[in-house]
Each structure stands twice: as structure tokens, then as C-alpha cells.
């Protein structure tokens with residue numbers, strides 16, 4: 092009897108705990124337990140989990156404490172809002188640790204336990220900076236010269252409770268404390284529009300300090316700050332001539348006192364063993380010159396000289412809001428090759444951005460040189476030409492003292508193959524490890540199908556994202572470019588947001604978009620803008636599809652993450668850009684100025700006229716007018732969201748006029764466009780530019796065009812992202828799948844089937860069908876733009892998407908898998924701001940078997956891919972479906988149906 096009661100109690104207890112709503116993933120400003128929060132109103136987010144279905148948050152309560160003092164209690168707030176809840180307590184203090192806790196109530200009568208987390212503030216005011224900018228003042232400290240080292244000793248005599256370092260540089264820094272490298276991030280402080288926006292990072296170094304004498308060491312390399320950033324090696328020092336360091340350490344002692352150690356005239360400096368360090372060309376290190384132990388207290392710095400103080404501004408420096416660059420995948424060579432010229436080449440099997448760590452034993456003066464390339468030519472010789480002027484080399488001169496380890500400090504390379512010179516004897520591939528470096532954005536998406544080629548395409552898209560999300564979104568990671576091209580980021584931003592959480596990444600970059608915007612609202616081609624008149628550039632600005640990144644990306648971030656504050660912050664910039672287009676357009680027709688148009692669309696002369704058809708050139712101003720329409724549509728949605736009713740009215744009227752002008756200028760009365768290209772019809776359909784009654788025939792023309800190329804795409808950067816979405820939306824999903832599965836040039840799978848590509852190429856035929864390369868002046872093998880099809884793959888094949896407006900950020904979800912392409916299964920998931928959303932289906936004997944997970948606190952509308960709705964079951968019970976689609980609350984579901 093007693094035993095039975097016990098069992099009953101146990102069952103009740105376990106069901107009670109299972110029924111319980113629980114909390115996880117507590118973040119402040121999108122970061123978990125951040126230590127450098129500077130915003131006065133940080134935003135709190137959390138995720139709910141529950142074993143039950145249909146669970147929603149009905150209320151929450153947040154408490155924030157500093158020590159034992161409650162600085163904010165929200166009390167119980169009746170609300171479903173579980174993301175971006177703003178702090179409303181007393182003003183936050185600088186450099187202070189806050190503990191916060193949250194509990195929620197759900198619609199099933201449960202209350203969660205308190206979940207706890209922390210955040211720490213950085214400097215809440217620029218007055219907190221007590222440090223001075225220091226430079227080496229060394230003659231050799233120039234753009235092509237030696238990388239200077241800095242050092243400083245200090246004493247710790249009391250018990251330390253916390254020690255934090257706040258640091259930035261003009262140039263790139265690396266810090267050591269008592270002989271240990273500080274932190275696990277690289278290329279800090281990252282790349283921003285340095286003269287207007289510079290970030291500092293915060294590090295907790297409490298564990299690195301010891302009692303007695305301590306030492307700090309620092310290296311400051313030229314980085315993006317002053318090495319040349321275009322194919323013109325003479326155009327150096329774009330942001331300034333002199334690198335410098337700004338450093339402040341705050342040590343808090345157990346007795347309640349604190350002490351600061353700052354960069355000032357007492358620091359000393361010397362040349363380092365890094366003889367040369369440059370973004371495109373690489374690095375040269377001479378281990379014979381290494382001053383070992385330079386960041387330890389006992390090091391003798393008698394020969395070092397005093398630093399020079401600089402009065403560079405401090406007031407505009409802000410705490411970093413994005414994830415720093417870190418080391419990620421580690422790859423070993425899969426082959427050691429010998430080229431016909433006798434060169435030794437390591438093949439890492441994957442095109443990536445990062446560097447190679449070399450662990451080697453040799454004799455003093457041995458000089459090991461690694462040259463990085465993406466490709467070998469037909470005969471197996473490393474292909475350097477597409478790097479243009481970038482040397483992409485790492486050179487290490489050995490000291491001869493035992494096993495030595497080398498890796499660069501302030502540069503990266505885009506490569507799959509490395510040519511190795513200078514190793515005596517047989518190469519041991521084990522001595523070489525490739526490391527992928529990219530921003531520490533968290534992986535959110537997964538995608539897999541029964542077709543290995545599509546899976547490889549997905550892998551290539553993700554690798555091109557990894558290769559180009561290096562603090563800013565770059566076009567490519569290898570040649571003498573690697574710039575924040577706005578158009579590339581714009582077309583890829585939605586796909587990027589499926590694969591990784593890019594909220595903070597883009598939030599930081601968009602600060603620079605606004606900062607670099609002209610007074611007239613124009614937006615430069617690249618952000619940070621390096622095409623500055625001061626360095627002799629004079630370029631046109633605001634090209635369609637490129638400059639509109641300034642409003643498309645903020646809006647996409649709102650849609651994906653529900654980050655309203657981001658669009659609020661960007662709104663003045665978005666509005667200024669639209670006004671700029673209104674100024675340059677005549678009578679609402681954008682027909683002036685430089686345009687890239689549908690960049691890199693199919694051209695006959697590109698690959699020996701493989702498919703025997705005409706070049707697909709779309710009128711540049713037709714493209715521009717479509718993007719004008721798109722921009723106005725985004726502004727209507729954004730202004731509506733922000734309650735700017737006057738703007739909404741104005742933009743609605745503008746939209747009608749801009750569309751009308753499109754018809755007047757680019758369309759015959761029967762709906763034929765002046766450019767008979769895929770891109771022309773795609774853009775006109777995607778943005779609803781065509782009158783409704785003319786859309787069906789436009790779809791027909793589009794499909795005819797695709798057929799005339801024997802089911803090949805011919806789109807460039809701007810048409811490609813919308814090609815499959817338009818076909819699917821207008822009922823031709825069959826054609827979308829045909830294009831996706833096409834594997835001869837031009838197509839997404841051609842690089843994979845034809846040439847074993849492991850990243851997305853810049854051109855459809857960066858390598859031609861005959862194995863030769865495209866024009867080396869512009870042929871990259873790691874350019875994510877065409878990978879924008881990834882967005883359609885998630886939205887259509889596995890069918891996961893979010894509603895916009897009030898349902899943004901996956902609060903209101905749509906799940907609508909659309910089958911095709913003979914796929915037997917597809918699995919996809921996305922870690923949303925509410926939790927894991929997944930859609931997994933397979934087809935077996937005419938049956939569609941479908942597993943779905945909907946995060947707590949969200950609702951999903953599922954559309955089933957069958958007409959036989961009477962056969963739909965869920966967990967063995969007939970659903971009695973009234974239509975193909977129905978709304979579901981959170982939870983896991985198992986559906987089956989006949990197709």
C-alpha cells in the first residue's frame with residue numbers, strides 16, 4: 092500500500108515537473124551573460140520550454156539586483172512578450188555586475204521557477220576613460236614596417252575580486268597578461284568606419300592576475316586601419332598613419348577599493364619579431380628576433396623606449412555590440428600534392444577563410460613560406476592570378492629552438508590549397524592545421540535533403556557565409572578586395588539569418604552604414620567606406636540593389652528577429668536614403684546615375700556560349716525602378732510599424748507614382764517588358780510592380796524564357812535571390828525545382844557537379860566547363876551572393892518562415908513545405924528567438940510523413956502539401972481537417988497524409 096502511494100506521488104511529481112514551464116537562453120542585448128553592456132536601456136530576452144502543447148506566456152516578472160540591492164523589479168506584467176523587454180530600473184552604473192532573474196506564467200496555470208543570469212556594464216560615459224592613446228613613436232612603425240610591442244608592469248598587493256580590461260586600438264591589437272594571451276578572439280577591435288565609430292572590447296582578467304608584480308604586453312598591427320584596402324597598393328593609411336593603443340584595466344579589491352592601470356607615458360615599446368603584417372599580403376615573422384616573455388614581470392626592458400602620447404579622440408568610442416572573430420573549424424590536409432613544377436601543395440579539402448597553424452622543428456634561419464590559393468589550374472599548378480595584387484603569404488623564419496608554432500596575428504587568407512616552401516626533407520602534413528576564422532555568430536539553421544548535391548549546395552552557402560562574415564560582411568576573403576560591399580550583403584541577408592544569428596553582426600555594421608551615409612542620404616558602395624576622396628577616390632554612389640542595403644537589411648533583421656529597436660535606430664538613415672533616391676529620380680523615375688544592374692548575369696561570351704543563347708542583360712534603370720518600388724514598400728511597412736502615419740500616407744502615394752512610371756517607361760500596354768530577361772520579370776513580379784491582371788502572362792513569359800535556355804537560370808546578383816521565390820509564389824514550383832537541380836552551366840549545381848566546389852563562386856562560371864578560369868581580374872571562388880537561394884530552400888523545401896508585421900521574429904510562424912525535385916525527404920530547423928522550430932518530412936509509398944516542432948509562446952499556420960485533406964492524421968487521430976491549412980500552438984506534432 093505504502094509502495095503504491097509512493098509510486099503515485101512519484102507519478103504526480105514527474106507529471107507536475109513535466110507540465111512545468113521552464114526557462115532557458117536568457118540574454119541581454121542578444122548576448123548570454125555579456126560583460127560589456129553600454130546601452131542605458133538593455134533589453135532582456137528568454138525562451139520558454141514545456142512538454143505541453145499550446146503553451147503561451149501570459150505574464151512575466153523581472154528583477155535586477157546589484158549586490159543585494161534591487162535596482163529594478165518589473166512586478167508581474169501581463170504580457171506574452173518574451174523578447175527584447177526593456178530595462179526600466181534606476182540608472183545603471185559603469186563597470187558593474189548585475190544579476191537578473193525572470194519568472195513567467197503560462198496559459199496552463201503554471202508558474203516557472205526563477206531563472207537567473209547576469210550582465211555587466213562597461214563604461215556608461217566616455218568620462219570613464221582615464222587612459223591616453225599611446226603610439227610607439229618608432230621609426231619602423233609604418234604601414235609596411237615592423238609591428239610594435241608595448242609593455243607595462245604593475246603591482247597587486249591586495250586580494251582581487253575582479254579585474255577587467257577595456258581596450259581598443261587604431262589598428263589591430265593582441266594583449267598578453269603575465270605571458271598568457273588574453274581572450275580567445277582575434278583581429279580586435281574589428282573593422283568599423285574608424286574615424287566615426289570605433290568599438291572597444293571588455294575582458295574579465297581576474298584569473299590572469301597574480302599577487303605581486305604583474306605585466307601587460309601588447310602588439311598593435313596595421314590591420315584594416317592603415318594597410319591598403321584596394322588593388323592600389325599605394326593607397327595606404329586610409330584611416331590614419333599612426334596606429335595606437337587605448338587600454339584601461341580596473342582592478343577591484345576585496346577591501347572595497349579599486350585601482351586602475353591605464354595606457355600612458357609610463358609604457359614602453361620595442362620592435363617585435365613580426366617584421367611585416369598586412370591584410371592582403373600576409374605576415375612575415377622572424378622567430379630569431381622574438382623577445383620571449385615580453386609580457387612577464389621579470390622581463391628586462393632596459394632596451395625598450397618610452398611610448399608617445401597621442402591626442403586622438405576618445406569621446407566617440409563605444410562598447411562592442413557584436414560577437415568578436417574567433418577560431419572555429421579546424422582542418423587537416425587531406426592530400427599532399429606535387430605540382431608539375433615540383434611545388435609542394437597541401438589540400439585542406441575545403442575552401443575557407445582563416446589561416447594555417449604550423450608546428451615544426453627546423454634549424455635557425457630556415458624560412459618557411461606558405462602561399463594560399465583557392466584553386467589549382469588544369470595541370471595542378473596553384474592559381475594565384477585571381478588574387479590580383481594580394482600576395483596572401485605567411486613567412487616564418489625559424490629560431491631552431493625545438494618545436495616552434497607559428498600563426499599570423501593580423502591578417503587572414505581565403506584558401507583551400509597552400510603551397511609550402513622552405514621545409515627541409517619530406518613534408519609532414521600533420522604539422523599543418525587550417526583554422527577557419529569568422530565572427531562568433533551562433534549557428535541557428537540546419538537543412539538537409541535526400542539529394543546530396545543540394546546538401547553540398549547548402550554546405551557551400553554556409554561556408555561562404557563563414558568565409559565572409561569576418562566582423563563585417565565582405566564580398567570575398569581572398570583577393571585584394573575583401574570589402575563590405577553593400578549589394579552582396581543585401582541579397583544574402585535573409586539567407587544569412589537562417590544559417591546563423593546575425594542580429595548583432597548586422598546591427599553593428601548598420602551603425603557604419605548610417606555613419607558613412609552622405610549628407611544627401613547617399614550610401615557608398617562599401618561599408619566601411621574606403622573609397623574616400625582624401626585618398627584619391629572619386630566614385631559615384633547609391634546604386635540600386637547596393638545602396639538599398641541601408642533599408643532592406645534593417646527590415647530583414649526586424650522580420651527575422653523582431654528587433655524593432657534596430658529599425659527605430661536606422662529609421663533616419665533609411666528615410667534619408669529614400670529621400671536621396673527621390674531627389675535623383677526625375678518625376679519618380681530613377682533613370683540617372685551609375686548602376687551595377689543585375690551584376691554578373693549570364694553572358695554569351697563568358698563560357699563559350701555553352702547554352703547557345705543570347706546574353707541576359709536587363710536594362711539597368713528597369714532594375715533600379717524595381718528596387719525603388721521595393722524600397723518604398725519597405726518604408727511603408729517600417730513607418731507603419733513605428734506608427735509614423737504621415738510618412739505612411741506619403742509613401743503610399745509615392746508607391747503608386749513609382750509603379751506607374753515603371754509601366755510608362757519599361758512596359759508595353761500588353762505587359763511585355765523592354766528587357767526580355769528572367770531578371771526583368773522576376774523583379775517586376777516579386778515587388779508587385781505589374782498590374783495584377785498582367786501578372787499571369789508575365790509568369791508565362793518568365794517560364795518561356797527559362798525554357799528557351801533549356802531550364803537554365805541567367806540571373807545576376809539582383810535577380811537570383813527572387814528567381815525561385817517568384818516561380819513558387821506564382822504556381823510554378825516545378826520550374827523552381829528544375830532550376831535548383833540543373834547541374835550544367837549556368838546553374839547552382841554546376842560548380843559542384845562540374846568542379847567539386849566547396850563554396851559559392853562569384854560567377855556562374857568562375858571556372859569554365861573546359862576547366863579554364865574566368866577573367867582573373869574578377870574571379871572569386873568564395874562569394875556568397877548567388878547563395879541567396881538558401882532563403883528559398885528553407886522557406887519552400889522545408890517550408891519554415893515567419894509572418895511579418897506583428898508576427899515578426901517567428902512569433903507567428905508559417906510552415907508550408909512544398910515538395911518537388913523527387914526529394915524523398917527534407918529536414919530543416921531554425922533556432923528562433925522563441926526556441927527551436929523544425930520541419931521534417933519524408934515520402935513513403937505515396938504517404939507524406941511530417942514531424943513539426945513549434946516553439947513555446949508562438950503559433951504556426953501549417954499548410955499541408957496534399958489535396959486529400961480527409962487523410963490527414965496527427966498522432967494516429969484523424970485531424971478532420973476543413974482545409975489544407977490550420978493553426979497550431981506550440982509543441983511537437985506527427986502528421987501523416989496521402990499525397
Ligand code: BGC
Pocket residue numbers: 566567572576578579687690869874
Ligand atoms: C565585388 C562585388 C561587388 C561588386 C560591385 C566586385 O568587385 O567583388 O561582389 O558587389 O564589385 O560591382
